[in-house]
Amino acid sequence: xxxxxxxWALVGIWAILAVASVIVFVIARRSDGKMTxxxxxxxxxWVMVAIFTVAFxxxxxxxxxxxxxxxxxxxxxxxxxxxxxxxxxxxxFWAYLSIPVQYFWVYDSYYGMFAVFIPVYMxxxxxxxxxxxxxxxxxxxxxxxxxxxxxxxxxSISHAAFLLILPATPNSSAGGAGLLLFLIFLTQFxxxxxxxxxxxxxxxxxxxxxxxxxxxxxxxxxxxxxFVLALVTAPLVTPxxxxxxxxxxxxxxxxxxxxxxxxxxxxxDLGVKDTGSLIPGHGGILDRIDSLTxxxxxxxxxxxxxxx
Amino acid sequence: MLQKAxxxxxxxxxxxxxxxxxxxxxxxxxxxxxxxxANHNSHLDTMVLMALMPFSRLKDIKPVAAADYFFSSPLKxxxxxxxxxxxxxxxxxxxxxxxxxxxxxxxxxxxxVLILFPEGSRGEPEKMxxxxxxxxxxxxxxxxxxxxxxxxxGLGKALPKGSFLLVPFFCDIFVGEPVTWQEDRxxxxxxxxxxxxxxxxxxxxxxxx
Numbered sequence: 001x002x003x004x005x006x007x008w009a010l011v012g013i014w015a016i017l018a019v020a021s022v023i024v025f026v027i028a029r030r031s032d033g034k035m036t037x038x039x040x041x042x043x044x045x046w047v048m049v050a051i052f053t054v055a056f057x058x059x060x061x062x063x064x065x066x067x068x069x070x071x072x073x074x075x076x077x078x079x080x081x082x083x084x085x086x087x088x089x090x091x092x093f094w095a096y097l098s099i100p101v102q103y104f105w106v107y108d109s110y111y112g113m114f115a116v117f118i119p120v121y122m123x124x125x126x127x128x129x130x131x132x133x134x135x136x137x138x139x140x141x142x143x144x145x146x147x148x149x150x151x152x153x154x155x156s157i158s159h160a161a162f163l164l165i166l167p168a169t170p171n172s173s174a175g176g177a178g179l180l181l182f183l184i185f186l187t188q189f190x191x192x193x194x195x196x197x198x199x200x201x202x203x204x205x206x207x208x209x210x211x212x213x214x215x216x217x218x219x220x221x222x223x224x225x226x227f228v229l230a231l232v233t234a235p236l237v238t239p240x241x242x243x244x245x246x247x248x249x250x251x252x253x254x255x256x257x258x259x260x261x262x263x264x265x266x267x268x269d270l271g272v273k274d275t276g277s278l279i280p281g282h283g284g285i286l287d288r289i290d291s292l293t294x295x296x297x298x299x300x301x302x303x304x305x306x307x308x
Numbered sequence: 309m310l311q312k313a314x315x316x317x318x319x320x321x322x323x324x325x326x327x328x329x330x331x332x333x334x335x336x337x338x339x340x341x342x343x344x345x346a347n348h349n350s351h352l353d354t355m356v357l358m359a360l361m362p363f364s365r366l367k368d369i370k371p372v373a374a375a376d377y378f379f380s381s382p383l384k385x386x387x388x389x390x391x392x393x394x395x396x397x398x399x400x401x402x403x404x405x406x407x408x409x410x411x412x413x414x415x416x417x418x419x420x421v422l423i424l425f426p427e428g429s430r431g432e433p434e435k436m437x438x439x440x441x442x443x444x445x446x447x448x449x450x451x452x453x454x455x456x457x458x459x460x461x462g463l464g465k466a467l468p469k470g471s472f473l474l475v476p477f478f479c480d481i482f483v484g485e486p487v488t489w490q491e492d493r494x495x496x497x498x499x500x501x502x503x504x505x506x507x508x509x510x511x512x513x514x515x516x517x
Binding site for chain 2: 072073076077079080081082083084085086089090092093096138270271276277278
């Protein structure tokens with residue numbers, strides 16, 4: 001079969017998922033019924049990987065739209081979860097409208113505007129829109145929370161989509177799509193790896209005040225696993241030399257961990273367990289993309305600095 | 309046909325723009341006669357409850373709504389009746405000698421599922437007021453119909469009374485165990501009120517002032 005490297009990579013992901021599903025199936029049968037969450041989680045992975053694969057194979061534009069939808073769902077989850085002011089309904093509406101605009105800059109490959117639209121223009125405009133309500137009580141808190149929501153759910157995530165726009169290089173025919181696949185695969189695999197190592201060997205809590213289930217063993221095991229995977233997969237889908245593949249193999253799992261605990265801190269402050277219930281077994285969409293909110297912008301700038 | 313097309317559109321919009329988190333959907337009545345009672349915050353309430361029901365049964369589900377609002381002009385009346393499938397209710401000043409609930413009794417006798425908002429008005433969004441006792445007359449008249457309480461949160465944030473701008477929020481729907489007729493109006497209303505209080509305290513919601 002004559003498959004492109006990127007298609008081989010997708011085949012590999014499906015193969016890993018199939019193997020993981022068999023393992024989960026065996027574990028679930030042995031523990032009769034106590035593993036329903038794990039089974040649900042695995043089923044949800046099939047759906048997520050399927051959506052991603054289809055978007056990926058059809059076109060860049062569809063993939064950009066899918067990321068826009070992810071941002072929309074995440075921002076909706078965020079706004080539904082945090083305290084908001086009734087007077088700010090219109091302000092929230094403007095915040096939602098920034099999503100199609102931000103992803104249009106991606107589609108248009110307009111990097112200059114893409115990089116400043118949210119942190120400059122939206123961050124300046126939303127306080128103005130909010131003061132028009134003439135309600136100053138809670139103004140600072142409202143503006144701060146809205147801005148942070150846009151940062152996490154829209155600005156950060158849109159960097160993953162912007163990878164798609166990056167062209168192929170002489171060293172790598174996979175181009176932007178390959179880089180995106182590399183980022184998403186390692187970020188999500190790292191989540192699973194940190195969780196699995198933590199379950200198997202976890203002893204010493206790493207940050208108990210925020211996330212009591214996270215352990216040093218899980219963190220180190222996850223970073224090591226992701227590091228090895230980065231070295232193995234980088235030649236297939238990225239233009240990276242070994243030294244950069246290794247750097248990305250550290251950057252992604254560490255940033256992913258930080259993103260994960262950042263959203264955990266937010267949830268703890270609000271007193272909620274999950275950010276939503278959109279993805280069975282995982283919780284909300286923000287629970288799934290929490291790591292990506294940190295890995296996407298950092299990996300994007302890392303790549304752009306060294307290769308574009 | 310028109311009604312079906314409309315509610316398919318509504319269902320897609322509701323799922324995409326809002327997103328529902330439904331608890332115990334299986335407690336919704338699958339056949340009539342039955343009465344669904346819900347708190348009222350928004351025009352979206354009816355849309356969402358209808359969207360939760362299977363399309364094949366839309367004909368048998370009748371939201372009960374104020375005649376003075378939904379049937380105030382010929383166009384509104386036509387849309388309310390043929391597209392929304394509303395059963396009109398005279399809120400006040402009903403003609404002497406005629407029971408304003410007559411239409412509801414008939415619908416229940418025909419085995420329909422009624423959707424009722426016993427607060428009587430949308431009022432302040434996300435604030436529940438006392439339930440009006442009309443629903444107890446229906447339950448007394450048709451004691452075999454289960455009365456299913458449904459508490460919704462978030463729809464008043466998405467589209468409150470007096471606003472035309474829909475702002476997306478995830479909404480929570482809590483379906484409660486059905487209440488049956490208690491042989492006593494006050495007892496029945498008390499039980500229903502308690503069910504609503506229990507449903508509304510099942511989750512703590514983000515403040516919205």
